[in-house]
Amino acid sequence: xxxxxxxxxILPVVGVLxxxxxxxxxxxxxxxxxxxxxxxLGTTVAALPEGEAQWKALAPKxxxxxxxxxETKRLRPDVWEAISSSFEEKRxxxxxxxxxxxxxxxxxKPYIVDPWAKRGEMDQGILRFTxxxxxxxxxxxxxxxxxxxxxxxxxxxSPTFTKMFDPLIQVLRPVSPLAWLPxxxxxxxxxxxxxxxxxxxxTIALCGMWPTVLNTAVGVRAVPQDYLNVGRVxxxxxxxxxxxxxxxxxxxxxxxxxxxxLGIAWLAIVAAEMLTGRPGAGGFLWQEYNALIYEHIxxxxxxxxxxxxxxxxxxSLVEARFKAIS
Amino acid sequence: xxxFLEISQLVKTFPTPKGPLxxxxxxxxxxxxxxxxxxxxxxxxxxxxxxxxxxxxxxxxSGGIILAGKEVVGAGPDRGVVFQAPCLLPWFTAFENVMLGxxxxxYTASKLERRQIAEYYLTIVGLGDAMDKRPGELSQxxxxxxxxxxxxxxxxxxxxxxxxFGMLDSLTKYELQDVLLDLxxxxxxxxxxxxxxxxxxxxxxxxxxxxxxxxxxxVGDILEINFPRPRTRKQLLEDPEYYRLRExxxxxxxxxxxxxxxxxxxxAPVLVNA
Numbered sequence: 001x002x003x004x005x006x007x008x009x010i011l012p013v014v015g016v017l018x019x020x021x022x023x024x025x026x027x028x029x030x031x032x033x034x035x036x037x038x039x040x041l042g043t044t045v046a047a048l049p050e051g052e053a054q055w056k057a058l059a060p061k062x063x064x065x066x067x068x069x070x071e072t073k074r075l076r077p078d079v080w081e082a083i084s085s086s087f088e089e090k091r092x093x094x095x096x097x098x099x100x101x102x103x104x105x106x107x108x109k110p111y112i113v114d115p116w117a118k119r120g121e122m123d124q125g126i127l128r129f130t131x132x133x134x135x136x137x138x139x140x141x142x143x144x145x146x147x148x149x150x151x152x153x154x155x156x157x158s159p160t161f162t163k164m165f166d167p168l169i170q171v172l173r174p175v176s177p178l179a180w181l182p183x184x185x186x187x188x189x190x191x192x193x194x195x196x197x198x199x200x201x202x203t204i205a206l207c208g209m210w211p212t213v214l215n216t217a218v219g220v221r222a223v224p225q226d227y228l229n230v231g232r233v234x235x236x237x238x239x240x241x242x243x244x245x246x247x248x249x250x251x252x253x254x255x256x257x258x259x260x261x262l263g264i265a266w267l268a269i270v271a272a273e274m275l276t277g278r279p280g281a282g283g284f285l286w287q288e289y290n291a292l293i294y295e296h297i298x299x300x301x302x303x304x305x306x307x308x309x310x311x312x313x314x315x316s317l318v319e320a321r322f323k324a325i326s
Numbered sequence: 327x328x329x330f331l332e333i334s335q336l337v338k339t340f341p342t343p344k345g346p347l348x349x350x351x352x353x354x355x356x357x358x359x360x361x362x363x364x365x366x367x368x369x370x371x372x373x374x375x376x377x378x379x380x381x382x383x384x385x386x387x388s389g390g391i392i393l394a395g396k397e398v399v400g401a402g403p404d405r406g407v408v409f410q411a412p413c414l415l416p417w418f419t420a421f422e423n424v425m426l427g428x429x430x431x432x433y434t435a436s437k438l439e440r441r442q443i444a445e446y447y448l449t450i451v452g453l454g455d456a457m458d459k460r461p462g463e464l465s466q467x468x469x470x471x472x473x474x475x476x477x478x479x480x481x482x483x484x485x486x487x488x489x490x491f492g493m494l495d496s497l498t499k500y501e502l503q504d505v506l507l508d509l510x511x512x513x514x515x516x517x518x519x520x521x522x523x524x525x526x527x528x529x530x531x532x533x534x535x536x537x538x539x540x541x542x543x544x545v546g547d548i549l550e551i552n553f554p555r556p557r558t559r560k561q562l563l564e565d566p567e568y569y570r571l572r573e574x575x576x577x578x579x580x581x582x583x584x585x586x587x588x589x590x591x592x593x594a595p596v597l598v599n600a
Contacts, residue, residue: 226409226411226413227413227415229383229401229407229409229413230413230415230426232382232383232400232401233381233382233383233401233402233403233405233406233407234403234426234427234430234431234480235401235402235403235430236426236430244415244418244426245415248415248417249415249417251417
C-alpha cells in the first residue's frame with residue numbers, strides 16, 4: 001500500500017515540481033527600474049503622511065535602482081501611486097518574456113475560480129471555453145467515426161478496395177490539421193457565417209478519421225478464421241455474419257482506433273480554433289498571444305493537455321471493457 | 327448397401343511456392359447411416375483436410391462427396407462441425423452460441439421452441455447451470471461441451487468432429503467421450519471424427535479408417551469394431567479383443583502407414599479380426 005502511493009502519487013508530484021522549478025528558473029520576471037534620482041524619490045515619499053517611516057522601509061530595496069513587481073504590491077497603495085511614475089517597467093531573467101510560475105498563476109486565477117464566467121466573447125471562464133471546444137470536437141469526431149468505420153470495413157474486407165485507396169490514405173494521413181483548414185475554409189467559403197465552423201468540422205473529421213479507418217481495417221483482417229468458419233458452417237446471412245461475428249470481433253480494434261482518433265480530433269480543434277478565431281480553448285490561446293498576455297498561452301496549453309489526458313483516459317476505460325470480452 | 331455419405335476419388339492439392347502439393351489423393355470412403363467412423367493417422371497426414379472438405383470449408387481439387395443423395399457444395403448447417411478449439415464466439419453466452427445455430431437450422435420454429443431446443447442440448451451436455459456464462463468464464467472442457475451442444479442442436483444430417491478432445495486433459499476427455507456417445511445414440515446421427523488417439527477411436531467407432539502418411543495420403547486400411555453398444559470403458563478394457571485391435575492399429579501407425587498401398591482402388595483390405 002505504501003509502495004503503491006509512493007509510485008503513483010508521490011513520484012508524479014515530484015516530477016511536476018521539478019518541471020515547475022525549472023520553468024520558474026528559466027522564466028523572467030517583471031521589475032520596475034528607477035528613472036529619476038534617489039533623493040528626488042525620497043522627498044516625494046517623505047511628503048506623504050508618515051512618509052519618513054515609509055521611506056526608511058523602501059530605500060534599502062532600491063539600492064540597485066530596481067524593485068520587483070511583487071514587492072510593489074506590499075507597499076502602501078498611496079506610496080506606490082505617488083512614486084510609480086518615476087519607474088519604468090522591464091523584464092529580466094534567462095528568457096525575460098516567458099512568464100514565471102507565479103505570474104502565470106496570478107493571471108490565470110480568474111479563469112479558474114470562476115470557470116463558467118462569461119465576461120465577453122474572448123474573455124470567459126476556462127470550463128466554458130473547454131465546453132465550446134468539446135462540443136465542436138464531438139461533432140467532428142462523430143463525423144469521423146460515421147465515415148471511418150465503414151471505410152475501415154471495406155478496407156478490411158476487400159483487397160481490391162485496399163489496393164485502390166490505401167496508397168491515397170497513406171498520403172493524406174500525415175497531413176497536419178493546419179494544412180487542411182485553409183482548404184476547408186475554401187470549400188465552405190460560400191456557406192455563409194457558419195463557414196468557419198464547417199471548415200473546423202471538416203478538418204477535425206478528416207484528421208481524426210485515419211486511426212479509426214486503419215485500426216478497423218486491421219481488426220477486420222485479424223478476425224480469427226475459426227470464427228468465420230463458424231459463420232460458414234451455420235450459413236449465416238451476410239447481415240448476420242457482419243453483426244454477430246465481424247463487428248463484435250473487430251470492436252476491440254475499433255475502440256483502439258476511436259481512442260487515437262479522439263486524440264487527433266482534440267489536436268485538430270486547437271488548430272481549427274486558432275485559425276478561425278472561434279471562442280474555445282485554442283481560440284483563447286491565439287487571442288491572448290495577439291493580446292500579448294503570455295501567461296494565458298501557458299495556461300491554455302496546460303488546459304488543452306489536461307483535457308486531452310482526461311479524454312484519453314475515459315476512452316481507455318471503454319476500450320478496456322471491450323478488450324476484456326473478446 | 328446404400329451409402330449415406332459417399333466420398334469418391336477425393337483429391338486435394340495446395341499450391342505452394344515450390345509447386346503444387348497433393349495432400350490427399352484418391353480417397354474413397356462409404357459411410358452407412360448412423361455409423362460412427364473415425365479417421366486416424368499421423369499429424370499432418372491430411373485427415374483434417376478430408377474432414378474439412380466434407381464440411382465444405384475447404385474445396386476439393388477433384389473427386390466427389392455425396393451426402394444423403396446430394397453433392398456437397400460449400401458449408402451448411404446440415405453438417406454439424408465440432409472443431410478442435412471449441413470456436414465459441416466470446417461475446418456470446420453459451421446459450422447464445424447454441425442459439426446462433428438453432429436460429430439458422432430451425433428458422434420456421436417459434437422463438438420458444440428454438441429456446442427449448444438450445445436449452446435441451448445444453449442441459450444434456452451438462453451445461454444446464456452455465457448457459458448464461460461467456461466462454462471466458464468456462465473451462466476448456468465446458469467450452470467443448472458447448473461446442474458439442476451447438477453441433478447437435480443444428481439437428482444435422484451428419485456430425486463432423488475434428489480432434490474435438492485433442493486439447494483436453496485425459497479425465498475431461500473421458501467424460502466428454504461419454505457425453506458424445508450418449509448424444510450420438512439418442513439422436514442416431516452419422517458421425518465422422520478425426521483423431522490420433524487409438525483408444526478414443528476404439529471406444530467410439532464402428533469402423534476405424536486408417537490413413538497413410540501424406541503427401542498423397544489415402545485410406546490405408548479399415549478396421550471394424552464390433553463391440554456391443556452401449557459400450558462401457560470397463561467392459562472394453564476387460565475384453566482381450568480390445569488389445570488385439572489396439573495392437574493392430576498401433577502396428578499400422580508405426581509401420582504400415584508409411585507406405586501407400588500398392589494398388590489404390592481395390593476392394594477393402596482383408597482384416598485380421600474376423
